[in-house]
Amino acid sequence: MGVPGAQPVRRLHADRKGMLNPNISPLIELQKLDLRIMEINEIRRKIPERLQTVEAPLRDATQILNETTAAVEAVVKERRSHEKDLEAHEAQTDKMKSRLSELKTNKEYQAHLFEIELSTKKRGDFEEKILVCMEKIDQLQRTSKDTQEKVNALKTVFAQEKTVLDEQDRTLAAELAQLESGQRQAATRVEKSLLERYTQIKTARKDQALAAVRGGICAGCRLQIPPQLIAQVKRSEDLLLCPYCRRMLYWEGEPVVEAPSAPGGKSSADLEVGESV
DSSP states (O other): OOOTTOOOOOOOOOSSTTSOOTTTHHHHHHHHHHHHHHHHHHHHHHHHHHHHHHHHHHHHHHHHHHHHHHHHHHHHHHHHHHHHHHHHHHHHHHHHHHTGGGOOSHHHHHHHHHHHHHHHHHHHHHHHHHHHHHHHHHHHHHHHHHHHHHHHHHHHHHHHHHHHHHHHHHHHHHHHHHHHHHHHHHHHTSOHHHHHHHHHHHHHHTSOSEEEEETTEETTTOOBOOHHHHHHHHHTSSOEEOTTTOOEEEEOSOOOOOOOOOTTSOOGGGSOOSEEO
16 A cells, blocks of 8 residues: 555666665765765855854954044043143233233232132143043053954964965865766766756755665654655665655665565565655
8 A cells, every 4th residue: 555645757677676776876976976065065155154253353353442542542632632721821821920010009919819829720620631631541552552462363363264264165165176077977877857856856955855764764854754665665666755855765775685476466566655756
């Protein structure tokens, strides 16, 4: 009794009973090449991502360094502005002091002394602002120095990792070229209609189109295969599809001895199980 819904598509006969179907052997070799090609393409696709991940700390540290440098420049500019203000204020105070001898009354003299005293106190405000700026500059410069050392270290790490990844990419590219050449040659050894079906399944699944039967389980989807289908896969009289993942199945194990004919003149090989390609 067959798997419900299964319909035979095409029957492929083995040259010898109990041996691996000669039609699928070239497909197995082709799939090995295809899987390695897909693996290499995936690794190469992720190399720029890996490089960006390694570069991320360097970018962050460089941004902090740039921001710190800009902050130092801004505070230095602010300090110079306060210093100019202080110079102008001191020049004005000196003028006020020079006018003392010109005053005629005691009242004017005392009022002018009061203004000079206020000006002297205001001088302290300018000096305080300059001092605060100098402290900020000192702190920012220490931060800048530490960050610069960190940036230098991260540049070294990034350069080393980039060298490794670039070399890996070159090595993989060379291997890929050889594999693609082998892939083209292997494809010529596969029967045309099988190659078309194989390519359709591979394209649809974006992974392997063939799956070995191991321990009664499809190695592709890891689901239990019906016993009758396993029996047909073992005999390799048909190239069958897994009823679950629709991959082409092949037996990976010891050859089997042909079973005696079942009652009614039909051998177990003639039982309709699975869908043949």
